[in-house]
Amino acid sequence: KEKISKDVSSFIFFSREKAKQAQTREYVTIQPKESLSTLTKARITITNYLGGQYFFTVDEISFVGNKTNLIEGKHSKNALLPGINDIKDGLLKMILYSNLSDVTANECEVKHEAVLSLTSSKLKGGISSASMKKDLIDFFEANLFTSSDTQLVELLIEEAKLNNFTVKIQFSK
Known part of the structure; x- marks a missing residue:
């Protein structure tokens, strides 16, 4: 409390240091529910026009070619899709990542795309927001999706197209 009450500058410094520490912890931690295809976690620092900084992983x-995909992964071992709260968290990050400008990696500007990867060990095959309608229907049928699961995926795909990010739904252990 003392640090916070001294002044705004010390509060900003204190809170940024805590946020950086949290980012570092997340960067080196593999969550039990994560099912990642690579071990390529990366740190993202978003700086707004007022100089505020936000630290993400x-x-x-x-x-892919000259583009860097920023992938937020959500996984379920026991259901066809991750839980709705995990999906909402992923969507929030898609809003942030798809609206970034001046993205750099190793101090070089890069083109980027935000990707929400939803995986499950219960799924057969995979689809993306770029899949054809017939492929979506085949996927839903092969995985015995309920009408509510189908509707959720269709809404996610619509959201992805409207907001310039990609959704991938596929099998993963």
């Missing part, structure tokens, strides 16, 4: 990055 992206679950994975991949490089």
Whole structure:
């Protein structure tokens, strides 16, 4: 409390240091529910136009051509899809990551795409927001999706298209 009450500058410094420490902990931790295809966690620091800084960790990055994919992964071992709160958390990060400008990696500017990867050990095959309608229907049928699961995925795909990010739904251990 003393540090917070001294003045605004020391509060900002104190809270940024705590946020950086949290980012570092997340960066080196593999969550029990994570099912990542690579071990490429990355740190993201978002700086707004007022100089405020926000520290995040992206679950994975991949490089496709001249583009860097910022991948937020959510996994379920026991259900076809991760829980709705996990999906909402992923959507929040998609809003942030898809609206970034001036993205750099190793001090070089890069093009980027935000990707929400939803995985489950119960799924057969995979789809993405770029999949054709027939492929979506085949996937829903092969995995015995309920009408509410189907509706959720269709809404996620619509959201992805409207907000310029990609959704991938696929099998993973």
